[in-house]
Amino acid sequence: MKPLKNLWLVVRVMVIALLCTVIGGSPVHAVNDVRDSASISYLSRQLEQLIKVSAPSNQGLQYFILPDSSEIDKIPADPKNPLTHEKIRLGQFLFHEPALSINPINPKHWQEASCASCHFAQAGFRSNLAQALGTGGMGWNKDRYRDPEVFPTEIDKQNILAPSVLNSAYQKVMLWDGRLGSTGVNAQEPLVQEFDVNRFQLDGLETQAIDGMVIHKLGTAAIARIPEYQELFAKAFPDRPYVKAEVEDLKRAGLAIAAYERTLLANEAPFQKWLRGDKTAMSLSEIRGGITFFSSSCVQCHSSPNFAGSNFSALGFDDHPLDWTGLNLGRGEITKKRSDDFKFKVPQLYNLADSSPYGHGASFDSIREVVQYLNKAKPQKLEAQYAGNLSVWFRPLHFSEEDVSDLTNFLTTALHDPNLNRYVPERLPSRLCFPNNDPLSRHQLGCDEK
Amino acid sequence: MFTLNLVKAILLISVAINSFNYWNSYYIFGFGMNRTVINPVEWSESTNKEFLVFRHCEDKEHQPITKKQLLKMSVRLRDIARYLGTGWPTGLTISSSLNSLQEFDTNIEKKLGQVTDIRDEKGDWVSLSVGQSLKLITEELEVLKKDEPQPLFDFLVRYNDSREDVYYEMSKIPLDCYCLKLAESLSSL
Numbered sequence: 298m299k300p301l302k303n304l305w306l307v308v309r310v311m312v313i314a315l316l317c318t319v320i321g322g323s324p325v326h327a328v329n330d331v332r333d334s335a336s337i338s339y340l341s342r343q344l345e346q347l348i349k350v351s352a353p354s355n356q357g358l359q360y361f362i363l364p365d366s367s368e369i370d371k372i373p374a375d376p377k378n379p380l381t382h383e384k385i386r387l388g389q390f391l392f393h394e395p396a397l398s399i400n401p402i403n404p405k406h407w408q409e410a411s412c413a414s415c416h417f418a419q420a421g422f423r424s425n426l427a428q429a430l431g432t433g434g435m436g437w438n439k440d441r442y443r444d445p446e447v448f449p450t451e452i453d454k455q456n457i458l459a460p461s462v463l464n465s466a467y468q469k470v471m472l473w474d475g476r477l478g479s480t481g482v483n484a485q486e487p488l489v490q491e492f493d494v495n496r497f498q499l500d501g502l503e504t505q506a507i508d509g510m511v512i513h514k515l516g517t518a519a520i521a522r523i524p525e526y527q528e529l530f531a532k533a534f535p536d537r538p539y540v541k542a543e544v545e546d547l548k549r550a551g552l553a554i555a556a557y558e559r560t561l562l563a564n565e566a567p568f569q570k571w572l573r574g575d576k577t578a579m580s581l582s583e584i585r586g587g588i589t590f591f592s593s594s595c596v597q598c599h600s601s602p603n604f605a606g607s608n609f610s611a612l613g614f615d616d617h618p619l620d621w622t623g624l625n626l627g628r629g630e631i632t633k634k635r636s637d638d639f640k641f642k643v644p645q646l647y648n649l650a651d652s653s654p655y656g657h658g659a660s661f662d663s664i665r666e667v668v669q670y671l672n673k674a675k676p677q678k679l680e681a682q683y684a685g686n687l688s689v690w691f692r693p694l695h696f697s698e699e700d701v702s703d704l705t706n707f708l709t710t711a712l713h714d715p716n717l718n719r720y721v722p723e724r725l726p727s728r729l730c731f732p733n734n735d736p737l738s739r740h741q742l743g744c745d746e747k
Numbered sequence: 748m749f750t751l752n753l754v755k756a757i758l759l760i761s762v763a764i765n766s767f768n769y770w771n772s773y774y775i776f777g778f779g780m781n782r783t784v785i786n787p788v789e790w791s792e793s794t795n796k797e798f799l800v801f802r803h804c805e806d807k808e809h810q811p812i813t814k815k816q817l818l819k820m821s822v823r824l825r826d827i828a829r830y831l832g833t834g835w836p837t838g839l840t841i842s843s844s845l846n847s848l849q850e851f852d853t854n855i856e857k858k859l860g861q862v863t864d865i866r867d868e869k870g871d872w873v874s875l876s877v878g879q880s881l882k883l884i885t886e887e888l889e890v891l892k893k894d895e896p897q898p899l900f901d902f903l904v905r906y907n908d909s910r911e912d913v914y915y916e917m918s919k920i921p922l923d924c925y926c927l928k929l930a931e932s933l934s935s936l
Contacts, residue, residue: 635829679885
């Protein structure tokens with residue numbers, strides 16, 4: 298009897314295995330899938346409720362939905378720089394154009410770098426380096442390093458992490474201390490209004506793009522000789538007098554670049570799809586992470602549609618290791634207010650996974666490290682604590698390890714737009730290699746083979 | 748009206764300095780990099796008191812630095828940093844006699860010295876800016892809070908003879924000595 302019983306057992310196992318092969322999954326998985334589906338539906342409803350509570354003025358889920366980049370009437374813009382498709386097209390070229398780099402300190406680096414050298418699409422429009430290198434940098438992406446043949450003073454760099462340009466349409470002021478821009482929080486700061494860079498009384502994005510032309514030693518004289526650019530400028534700025542060659546037009550070039558930057562929106566991220574109704578766009582862990590985010594103090598600071606903040610916060614992050622002054626006062630140095638010491642801009646949270654490190658001082662190597670730091674709430678930089686300026690939200694969050702993992706997943710994958718390359722032009726009117734045009738980058742980007 | 752304009756002018760100048768610091772930080776960093784450091788002198792009971800710029804630490808009557816003093820100093824330094832930038836040199840002036848220094852170097856005249864640099868963890872000399880001094884004060888606050896032994900630091904002191912700047916290294920100075928000296932200096936402002 299016993300061998301027969303064993304045979305019957307073997308046959309049953311074989312039938313189940315066959316069924317699984319036909320159906321395409323194990324019975325355990327099938328049960329899990331049903332359970333996950335139920336959980337996703339239940340947790341999605343919970344997340345929806347939390348988002349609705351977080352959105353101001355009863356705007357609901359709509360508040361966090363980023364518009365399509367072609368819907369320019371829905372993208373926040375500076376009234377003094379209205380968005381047009383022609384201006385955006387010109388800005389897209391200029392943003393990636395090494396031919397603008399015509400005034401480098403060392404002539405060796407002529408036309409080798411562009412805005413996108415430090416803010417390129419593959420890195421979520423950040424630099425993927427602790428210290429971004431513009432003119433005088435060599436190589437592409439993580440491989441970029443300082444040109445060893447020139448003095449360090451001849452290299453365009455900052456001792457602070459390069460912030461992301463992605464979703465910057467939702468930020469009124471720019472740079473970590475928010476010095477650029479006359480609107481938003483700066484509208485209440487008479488001293489910041491007096492800054493020379495704010496002389497045009499524009500939003501931060503426009504101000505930075507114009508000022509960046511000077512700071513990063515760019516100019517339009519070389520591209521003004523290219524007929525395609527002449528036409529692009531004429532279409533983008535119909536009010537502009539038609540000039541044929543070699544004119545410097547830094548302001549209009551900056552306005553066009555800012556217009557393009559406003560269209561850089563991570564609207565294909567899974568969270569965006571979920572907000573638009575595709576409840577399967579996020580995994581169970583990502584939804585749980587979203588719930589953790591919206592039910593904790595995270596959303597108190599990261600409250601804008603792009604999860605940036607309109608205010609400045611002190612979270613005790615360390616300063617950049619290359620900051621020779623030893624300490625960065627942040628916003629306090631700009632507003633001259635004691636209460637603003639050690640406060641920095643709250644950055645947007647999309648496509649963080651594309652570029653590391655993190656924090657204004659590049660003091661974290663991974664997103665998980667940042668989450669763990671905020672969970673424990675022990676400041677890296679104690680000066681902010683002694684100054685009494687640490688954010689009231691900087692308190693231990695008491696997240697479990699699972700909460701930390703879920704939140705990290707939400708930030709890493711749910712807020713990750715996998716297709717930012719759609720914002721990169723296929724070619725440039727100058728035909729130069731982009732975003733970098735130094736010999737090593739040309740080789741690494743395959744430009745020499747074309 | 749004149750005062751208002753003057754204040755405005757000072758603010759604008761400080762903004763300009765800050766902007767310069769921000770965008771051109773490396774240019775300032777380059778200042779004073781070629782320095783000849785001689786005669787490292789270690790702080791100890793037996794060292795000639797006159798030589799020691801931090802000699803007040805040996806005084807019997809000297810009161811240890813307090814948390815209140817440190818906090819007051821940090822507020823003051825932050826005030827300075829806000830207007831002149833965190834890169835502004837602290838410029839702690841040494842007023843002690845230099846008889847002992849003259850024993851080391853007969854060319855040196857009796858002049859005031861200035862504590863200019865501190866040795867960092869990597870062994871490099873770092874300019875003693877307002878930001879660096881603020882960091883040291885914070886460290887001292889933590890030392891007092893945890894009741895830890897005083898950390899020792901190496902400093903560079905600059906003296907100026909008729910030809911060029913001469914730098915003397917002062918080794919193993921207790922942190923509270925530096926903070927006390929800085930407190931004295933700031934309270935005289």
